[in-house]
Amino acid sequence: MAGAATTLHWHGDHASKYESRSATREAPWVKGLILGLSLTFFAVFLLLPLVAVFVEALRKGLETYWLALVEPDALSAIKLTLITAAIALPVNLVFGVAAAWAIAKFEFRGKQLLTTLIDLPFSVSPVVAGLIYVLIFGAQGWFGPWLAEHDIRIVFAVPGIVLATVFVTFPFVARELIPLMQAQGKEEEEAAVVLGANGWQTFWHVTLPNIKWGLLYGVILCNARAMGEFGAVSVVSGHIRGQTNTMPLHVEILYNEYNFAAAFAVASVLALLALVTLVIKTWVEWKAAQAQAAIEK
């Protein structure tokens, strides 16, 4: 994750420089070996599965494929996945910016702790993340009786799924912005305030434009994970067909029922969403590099 900010401003031609200098040029067999290894790995572990998903999905023809997707349970899973992402994204956008702002621009007690905690969702197993919510909101959990009394369902319902997703995807925006905002310092904000700008004007006209590409990048990664999350969601979902199944869960159910064509059909939609995300991500990177180049020209 930490490398993402650097990727964003990477300008490209390092490799050719590296090769044209005799000091850093490798022998042809070394180059061939490394290239062969990485390409083989890439083909076997990345490309092959991706192709397999689409091949398997379409094995029984377009009609079966289409029917597997428009079937009510599948549609409901797609809808739930989109809803979850649509809630988790703005929430993490706001909290991510706030957390990054707090860490990069203020001094306060416990800052180190907060910085470490932000990574917690990455370091803890998603299953544990899901379990936390069951323990807190489940029937036997801390708030279980109270919630039951008031007829509020969190676990094994949509709110639980959203909570688990928000938890798992929290670090993406914050981790992306912290190094960026730290590097930029607070002089520009100070300049804005001295010139009479209020807090909102400073954020909108000075801070946000400076972080927008990093922010967008974080949001895209966050979105990819929100739609694809399996572990944490699986624990809190309860796997109720047509109600609490997200797409990854739906794929698993279909697969366990030996309904391979349908399972791969839904999986292919997930894969497609991932590909779209990657395309947007690449576009953002390219756009950011262009903006940078235009400014530095």
Next chain:
Amino acid sequence: MSIEVRNIRKQFGSFTALDDVSLDFPTGELVALLGPSGCGKTTLLRIIAGLESADSGSVLLEGEDASHTHVRERQVGFVFQHYALFRHMSVFDNVAFGLRVKPRKERPSEAVIRKKVHELLELVQLDWLADRFPAQLSGGQRQRIALARALAVEPRVLLLDEPFGALDAKVRKELRRWLRRLHDELHITSIFVTHDQEEALEVADRVVLMDHGHVEQIGTPEEVYRHPATPFVYGFLGAVNHFHGRAEDGQVRVGEDLLHRGQDALALTLDQGAPVVAFARPHELDILPGEAGNLGVAAKISRILAFGVTARIELDGVNGSSGQHFEVELTREQVERQGLAEGQPVRLVPSRLKVFEQKGA
């Protein structure tokens, strides 16, 4: 507008940045806050601006206590060392920023803003750069834009934090002169922070010398240079020779020699044996050839650097003042006339000398 600071204290953890500082900045003057890094000058400037708050003490703007006025309402212009231009905005938008963020009632129309921004850009002679972005400008241009941006809101005072600190020597010299001219045109009360003594002496009406959170001396450039009030000021302003020694019968003994001022013995009223340090500028030292005689301090010429009109002669102390190094400035003619050569033993006699008792030695 006049600025007054009273009994300002500021602590960062266990580090005392400002220790009971009180200063007056009269209307229309250009004042330099001069001192080594860590002396508290930037902190003081930021407290005056309202970007930092003092632990105790007050800031008075035009006689009114502004200690609790938000930086937004203080109407100060601030110029940062690293420009702090808004990097995603064009030069024009940067300068217009302060006008555009005004509350709707006070905000001028876009046409007025346009006119005003172009006036300011003309003032800093960069009107032709209006559509560029900060990253496309040179350092000197950026700082001029930063100044135009600060002036756009018609600040009552102008505060500059090491404004030329990030520029190379040539541009820095140009901008100094330019800032002085600009100040003579606008007569806005200005304070600028610098660690460069040449810059302070050349540009400012008055110089405030600071060290370790204290004000050491205030005066015109002429005053502080010619009559330094403390050893710190002496050492900080311009090149200077130190003679470390002890008081002895109203004189200063340096190693085995007695320090003279010209032909006269010094008549000091210091405790016998008190450690003292005497200061003389390089041009205030005369070189007498030969080891003989007992005038002044014995030394040996180690190097003669003669590039321009003046020659710089570097000497090492001998006779118990060994380990001390001295520097003398003479004209090249004098060097030739006296036939000075490297390795030659000589004696040093200051024509002007200032002796301070050394504290804590």
